[in-house]
Amino acid sequence: MHIVVCIKQVPDSAQIRVHPVTNTIMRQGVPAIVNPYDLYSLEEALRLKDKYGGRVTVLSMGPPQAEAALRKAISFGADDAILVTDRVFAGSDTLATSYALASAIRQIQKDMPVDMVFAGKQTIDGDTAQVGPGIAKRLDMQLLTYVSSIPALDMENREITVERRAEGGVQVLRTKLPCLVTVLEGNNEMRFATMANMFRAARYPLKVWDKDGAGIEDITKTGLKGSPTIVSKVFAPTAKTVKAEIIDTESNQPKDLAVTLLAKMFTQHPQLQREIGKSAN
Amino acid sequence: MSDANETSQAPKKPAGRRKFELDPALAAYKGVWVFIEHERGKVHTVSWELLGEGRKLADKLGVELAGVVLGTPGDMSRSFCAEAFRHGADLCYLMEDELLKDYRNEPFTKGLTDLVNRYQPEILLLGATTQGRDLAGSVATTLQTGLTADCTELAIDPENRSLAATRPTFGGSLLCTIVTLNYRPQMATVRPRVMAMPERDESRSGRIVEHPLGIVEASIITKVLEFIPDNLQDKPQLAFADIIVAGGRGLKKPENFHLIWELAKVLGAEVGATRPLVQDGWVEADRQVGQSGKTVRPKLYIAAGISGAVQHRVGMEASDVIIAINSDPNAPIFDFATYGIVGNAMTILPALTEAFRQHLATAKLAG
Ligand SMILES: Cc1cc2nc3c(=O)[nH]c(=O)nc-3n(C[C@H](O)[C@H](O)[C@H](O)COP(=O)(O)OP(=O)(O)OC[C@H]3O[C@@H](n4cnc5c(N)ncnc54)[C@H](O)[C@@H]3O)c2cc1C
Numbered sequence: 001m002h003i004v005v006c007i008k009q010v011p012d013s014a015q016i017r018v019h020p021v022t023n024t025i026m027r028q029g030v031p032a033i034v035n036p037y038d039l040y041s042l043e044e045a046l047r048l049k050d051k052y053g054g055r056v057t058v059l060s061m062g063p064p065q066a067e068a069a070l071r072k073a074i075s076f077g078a079d080d081a082i083l084v085t086d087r088v089f090a091g092s093d094t095l096a097t098s099y100a101l102a103s104a105i106r107q108i109q110k111d112m113p114v115d116m117v118f119a120g121k122q123t124i125d126g127d128t129a130q131v132g133p134g135i136a137k138r139l140d141m142q143l144l145t146y147v148s149s150i151p152a153l154d155m156e157n158r159e160i161t162v163e164r165r166a167e168g169g170v171q172v173l174r175t176k177l178p179c180l181v182t183v184l185e186g187n188n189e190m191r192f193a194t195m196a197n198m199f200r201a202a203r204y205p206l207k208v209w210d211k212d213g214a215g216i217e218d219i220t221k222t223g224l225k226g227s228p229t230i231v232s233k234v235f236a237p238t239a240k241t242v243k244a245e246i247i248d249t250e251s252n253q254p255k256d257l258a259v260t261l262l263a264k265m266f267t268q269h270p271q272l273q274r275e276i277g278k279s280a281n
Numbered sequence: 282m283s284d285a286n287e288t289s290q291a292p293k294k295p296a297g298r299r300k301f302e303l304d305p306a307l308a309a310y311k312g313v314w315v316f317i318e319h320e321r322g323k324v325h326t327v328s329w330e331l332l333g334e335g336r337k338l339a340d341k342l343g344v345e346l347a348g349v350v351l352g353t354p355g356d357m358s359r360s361f362c363a364e365a366f367r368h369g370a371d372l373c374y375l376m377e378d379e380l381l382k383d384y385r386n387e388p389f390t391k392g393l394t395d396l397v398n399r400y401q402p403e404i405l406l407l408g409a410t411t412q413g414r415d416l417a418g419s420v421a422t423t424l425q426t427g428l429t430a431d432c433t434e435l436a437i438d439p440e441n442r443s444l445a446a447t448r449p450t451f452g453g454s455l456l457c458t459i460v461t462l463n464y465r466p467q468m469a470t471v472r473p474r475v476m477a478m479p480e481r482d483e484s485r486s487g488r489i490v491e492h493p494l495g496i497v498e499a500s501i502i503t504k505v506l507e508f509i510p511d512n513l514q515d516k517p518q519l520a521f522a523d524i525i526v527a528g529g530r531g532l533k534k535p536e537n538f539h540l541i542w543e544l545a546k547v548l549g550a551e552v553g554a555t556r557p558l559v560q561d562g563w564v565e566a567d568r569q570v571g572q573s574g575k576t577v578r579p580k581l582y583i584a585a586g587i588s589g590a591v592q593h594r595v596g597m598e599a600s601d602v603i604i605a606i607n608s609d610p611n612a613p614i615f616d617f618a619t620y621g622i623v624g625n626a627m628t629i630l631p632a633l634t635e636a637f638r639q640h641l642a643t644a645k646l647a648g
Contacts, residue, residue, distance in 0.1 A: 016451050125451065125452075169511050175504070229461050246621045254629050254633075276641065
């Protein structure tokens, strides 16, 4: 069994700051991490490997620095890692990204057939959740998104059963390999890297593919050129012009403040009278 | 990292307003469509919210608004169409087939793609739900067009009649507006409760355009073995709560969170929280309000010990009335709350609980 896991290096959004005057992102010093959602997918893939044997290849498209994300994945137990990097990919939106990744996966397949592709549910910087479905479509694989567990995998009949989060419930689906899976968060936790794997990660001869290595056939489908969407404007959320009316009383005792607030609110928003206590018991 | 590959809709360098001529073949794409999402016989309310938004776009463009219903033959699918008319649709595209009983990526992608190719809408909106996102990504790739996810605002660019879709980026610290250039349809998803529910108009009706799916079950590889419905009783229902009392890190200790519950009980309210409290296990994840939690739009939102960080704000600022309790007079939450009390949440909350209790008692006496 051979699983390809697509991962992305992202800036740690918890540490991103916006310049208060220019409204630009201050990227300097913001650490790059593996997209947290990708780790759930990687862990699930590694569990399948533990159980059924086979290989896990991690694949990332990004700048040369994304190498760090791939080495991290090796330290967790992935077998191989491929970085797809080329200036032609700069400015790719999700459609162009899925084109490049699908093309790279076809190249991987020339060496060893791919049974499953795992991708993150979404990224924390883009949040689009579109790259996984895009790759599946391009490779004509069955798409299984928001998978919470994989109760059965039958390699002989090449069938997989998954539980998928749907609106209002869980769908139990059975399909054929090859398929593309995105994993829901919170159902597994990334294992610790073993000492042996950490050493391996440090020495691992990473494969680095440019556009030719990744087998890109039509360069107009990559990068800015291959992206139907463009960002026309970036701006900070506007502050509301009306600020809160601060409740003030002479005593400033909690009780007085509370009573004054209620009186004011029910005068200005009488409709709230009907809501309060409606479903209280 | 500025010259790095950006593999998502995180902003690249703003390209500005690019002048372009729409391909004549693409100029033929007309109308605004909303995918009517349903599961187990129930339409997801995000579809009605999208019809409300789609109505405004269609009016601005001077085109028709259509609902798209893919479902099983019979009354149910038709009742979905009727309901779409009442929420603003002029017409519905209806695809009926037994194969469309449960949502599955393959037949739904085929069905929606065929409809788009045949009837050519300029804008296609879907809910940013597990179903809508699954479908939107596949359909956009098949059609080779642009898709903007999780939009918070949709507008028409007056200069070129294209869809300007605004969404948060970089963890919500910034917003970006995304346009789809020479590609049609322009696709976008919107999360539930981000847009307001439109008025339902019982008198409205519209016409139905039917189109066949045209595939057989044997050709569909994925099978649904079972559907296990959620036990809704166990789950907090913040999205549709009329009143929410929410707490943040200003409550200091998990023991103090009961003050939130007590106020909520008197008001008959749901309880919400900020992300740090969820991460620290004070309350379950379903109670998180904000960008990576629930979007809510109650009539009254009471925020105690919450700073009002933008990631929290985007999830609750559509509330009708917001009361903020914070010890810091400069807390950002006072920039957008309706009423503010500067003070210690641990003493204000019980006072507020008591004041509401008395108000209710008096109201009851007054009958
Ligand atoms: C990618 C990303 C996604 C995120 N998603 C979410 C999300 O969905 N939801 C969310 O909530 N956050 C989210 N966050 C986190 C968000 O940025 C803030 O860190 C968080 O909302 C702050 O929570 P808080 O207001 O409880 O805590 P703090 O920001 O620490 O604020 C505590 C407030 O309590 C006040 N206070 C202190 N003592 C008292 C007292 N005795 N009485 C009254 N007030 C007091 C303080 O003045 C302060 O304003 C996200 C962050 C990132 C990076």
